[in-house]
Amino acid sequence: MSIINKKAVNLIVLAIYAAVFALSGYYYSKGAFEGIEARIIDSNFKRRGTIATDKKxxxxxxxxxxxxxxxxxxxxxxxxxxxxxxxxxxxxxxxxxxxxxxxxxxxxxxxxxxxxxxxxxxxxxxxxxxxxxxxxxxxxxxxxxxxxxxxxxxxxxxxxxxxxxxxxxxxxxxxxxxxxxxxxxxxxxxxxxxxxxxxxxxxxxxxxxxxxxxxxxxxxxxxxxxxxxxxxxxxxxxxxxxxxxxxxxxxxxxxxxxxxxxxxxxxxxxxxxxxxxxxxxxxxxxxxxxxRLPGWGAMFICALLMAACYIALLWRGLLYSAAACFLSLTLMAAANIFMFSFAGCIIDIVPIITALLVSYFISALFFSYASLLMSNSLLSKRVRELNALYSISKNISELINLDKILKDVLDEAIKTIGTERGSLMLIDEDEQKLEVKVAAGIEGPVEHKVLIPIGEGIAGKVFSDGVPMVSNDIARDERFKNFAEFGNKEGAGVSAVRNILCVPLLISEKKTIGVINIVNKTDNSIFSHDDVKLMETIAHHAATLIENSKLYKLATVDGMTSLYVHRYFQVRFKEEFSRALRYNKNISALMTDIDHFKKFNDTYGHQCGDMVLSHVARIVRETIRNIDIAARYGGEEFAVALPETDAEGAYKLAERIRKNVEESACCTPKGDLKVTISLGVACNCNTKSPTHLALIACADSALYKSKEGGRNRVTVFTGERLLADEKEDE
Incomplete structure (x- = not known):
């Protein structure tokens, strides 16, 4: 089957190269690559090393x-x-x-x-x-x-x-x-x-x-x-x-x-x-x-190298094109280092490398696609669907941000099935109605919160029954209800709803947590049985991800303080401690306890006590670094693992936490209340602890000494003796 001939393929590949070149130039002009270029400049400085200074x-x-x-x-x-x-x-x-x-x-x-x-x-x-x-x-x-x-x-x-x-x-x-x-x-x-x-x-x-x-x-x-x-x-x-x-x-x-x-x-x-x-x-x-080489200079070099890769592709095929691409990348990397070190010139290589790689891989994929299409168009269609499904599965397994994952899933579903727009709805536990969480294919945000009662309309019916539903003639379907509230208002800039496919988000056969809707086939056709099956697979992955996200949060994060729970902290701290031993790095442990917390609870009540716990936890979260690991260790006690931190650095951080808590007030129903904390710090460089548990024990011992010494202070464990700060009570 030859619905795409060689000349057409060559022209399309040329269009791909031109589009990639244009997009690279556009994003380059907008500064999209500036962050990576800056890191390359930094690495070039370190690679070059010190040069002679003016002795004057x-x-x-x-x-x-x-x-x-x-x-x-x-x-x-x-x-x-x-x-x-x-x-x-x-x-x-x-x-x-x-x-x-x-x-x-x-x-x-x-x-x-x-x-x-x-x-x-x-x-x-x-x-x-x-x-x-x-x-x-x-x-x-x-x-x-x-x-x-x-x-x-x-x-x-x-x-x-x-x-x-x-x-x-x-x-x-x-x-x-x-x-x-x-x-x-x-x-x-x-x-x-x-x-x-x-x-x-x-x-x-x-x-x-x-x-x-x-x-x-x-x-x-x-x-x-x-x-x-x-x-x-x-x-x-x-x-x-x-x-x-x-x-x-x-x-x-x-x-x-x-x-x-x-x-x-x-x-x-x-x-x-x-x-x-x-x-x-x-x-x-x-x-x-x-x-710094001007932008037009970098794009001129990019055009020359892309032209060489394109000619190699037309002349000898993908293998020679890959060789030309590899040689071009090597040349640019060497030129970047040489020009920086010996000519004091910065060459922006990221847009060039991006354009070369993207154009090569896209053209390679297109060549493969065209070959399959010319041999078997039906097989090509199935491969395209499987690739789309693989892409969705990979996104689900790799991404952490739930909103972004759901948006990517919906976008991929719309593109794969070939529809104009869609939405993903989840159950609102308070209202016990379906609420739109993610929407795609509509210009601007959804203006109004759409709540659909369970059992009403197509979405509500699919949610209650737990089975997919297709309506290929919305105008005559009485089950269609309230969907016009979403992206179908006059002036919304979208066409009317012609047909809709709605599938449930099922965790098990009996538990439904939401639905996915996709609307209007772009080729004006109807939703097929294959479309339904593919959407069911997509919905299954999305539902699994949502449930796993909830379970992950329940298993690792304390609900009151938003810090890690004790068990998860031990797992993470053990990993960091092992890494520190393997690479001969410092690692410190910090233990803290709210002073006289039992008396505070007896005086102000457990509601105020819980608010203070959350307040202190928030200060700990805001004071530590991104790489540090904070957890609620038990009751009013918190623990922080400090990778690549010596005793002095850990002490300074602990002192900042102590001071921030001392100077802040927690707003409670009984007024603004203040508390203080005592802290203990231990570092593997001082304690020679063989395990992370031994290091925690040293920090806990230092915490005990802080309490003995009058509380509201930091104590550092240093082998045979404990060094406490000399802070005087005010």
Whole structure:
């Protein structure tokens, strides 16, 4: 049978390649691949490793040692003035201070000392901040930016002022700093350049570096944190450094201590903001920002490679096309690494790889389909139906989100059977009526909640009888009732209901939990016996999934606290503990108990007690990480497994939980009530526990010590002794 000839196949394959190319270009232009491209950039940085830095750039940091020597932050401005003056006398080419002096000092003389140093030296750069601002003007909300500058006295005398802020929303939406802008416009239409750019200009090493406002520059990081030379601010202040080291150097002064909070996530990990500025400055001085191939360039390469694969397909068939596709993928992967490492160029390979793979696999599937169709059209139809059923089964077994699964099942059923639209209804236990949960084939949401009584209409009858029902002439079928309420109203943008197939969602022969409706065959035919059988299979899978989802939640999640139950926690914790032993990783256990909970229940009643349990559980859930495993261990006791967490990290998390509980109040019928909790922490690195149960026992022992020590505290189990926090009762 030759209803599709070779020429038609070639034209259809060409159309497939063109459609895939167009879709790839469209989604590429919309930024759909940006997240994956960003991860590739990160991996290229790590693969390339550290490169040489400009030795003219030095970092003078505020470290923890500085805090101990000079005192609590913020320091007097005479301290900053003293260090800056020493650097100037040492012959520094430029001094850039990553500190925002936006407020006047309470002591006038304190400001005067710094102002004097600024006035005497015109190579000092101060920092400013550009932050988003929304204003209402002429009835329209306008997004702009406001600048926070140093005090007027400092601004007038400084050699230059540059902004240190990073536009994460527009340039780095995933929170990893890969690109910056070097100039921006504030709400007063004033152009302000970045801290690093102003420093480069002041140093005289990049006086003519042209920068358009808002332009995006990709940082060419020279390595992880501490790639640049770190010097301690307090050593300069106390004259413990050889100052000749600073001659003709560009000195960046800023916070390095974790407590000061100036940290950014980069492809190499966490990095102080001052070192980020050093990387930006280095890129400016050496003009070594990463260059990103324009979108049209990437799509041009994509078109060439897809053309090669298409020609190979027409010339030699699928095998040669697969070889061409594989060679193209290998070439792009190698080019991406080579161009990044040796030319500082970013090539977006994800749209190219996606287009190559999708076009190849779709064309391969079409070739197979066409061959089967030309040999046996009936067999081709059966294979297509089986593939659709397999696709539905795979979705059901792999997806977790029930709403999405049901939507996918309904969409696949509509496509496979060939109908215009459909719906999935489940029983509303309160109303004891069928309610539409998922709908497909209708523009916009269902406007009204559709409730169909059991036994009424086609859906209600199918639910009560538990057998499929077909109506191929709705206009004359009196069983059709209330279905017009769903997607059949005037102006809804859909055709009237001509025929309908409704099948029950059966868990067993006697238990029905809902129905699936599909409406209007697209070819204007009627629903056949094969359609009914296929829909019954689809409905069976959907019903099984719904029931399994309910059972899964009942088996693993505590109904009151929404935390895992004890038994499931033990299974998960044992798995994580075994993984930690296998890969020599840290793992910690945290046990917590609500203080005086029995007395609380006796005083306020069990209803308030249950509300407090839920309240504390919610705080635990919101405080821990996604990878942590929290459970209701028993009564008012909770347990948390902390993979890849040492004792210090576990203690900090436990302290945050304790503090959050202490500072929060639970709203109950008897008013806002507060409770405290005691916590015990144990880590395998300290306890050398052979099993997860032994580690839990250590954490439980630490919890007991917290209670002995006065409650409302955290205790860490460390081998022979227990370290409790020294928190004093307020």
């Amino acid at each position: 750039i030095l970092i003078v940091g505020f470290t923890d040692a500085c805090m101990n020597l000079i005192g609590k932050w913020p320091w007097k401005r005479t301290v900053h003035a003293s260090v800056i003056e020493k650097l100037e006398k040492a012959g520094a080419k430029a001094v850039a201070v990553d500190v925002l002096f936006q407020d006047k000092s309470s002591a006038g003389a304190d400001d005067h000392s710094l102002a004097r140093v600024l006035a005497e030296n015109k190579n000092i750069v101060l920092s400013a901040v550009m932050s988003p601002k929304t204003i209402y003007q002429d009835g329209v909300l306008i997004n702009t930016k406001q600048s926070v500058m140093p005090t007027a006295e400092f601004a007038a005398k400084a050699g230059g002022i540059g902004f240190i802020s990073v536009n994460y929303d527009a340039l780095n939406p995933d929170g990893i700093l890969r690109s910056v802008s070097l100039a921006d416009i504030d709400e007063n239409d004033k152009k302000l350049e970045s801290f690093a750019l102003v420093t480069a200009r002041i140093s005289g090493l990049a006086p003519g570096f042209a920068v358009p406002p808002g332009a995006r520059y990709y940082l060419n990081y020279h390595g992880p944190a501490q790639t640049y030379e770190y010097l301690t601010f307090s050593k300069i202040y106390s004259d413990k450094l050889e100052m000749s080291h600073f001659k003709d150097k560009i000195v960046l002064i800023g916070p390095l201590a974790t407590a000061l909070g100036d940290l950014h996530h980069t492809p190499y990990g966490t990095m102080p903001g001052t070192e980020v500025q050093a990387n930006v400055l280095n890129c400016i001085l050496s003009n070594s920002f990463l260059k």
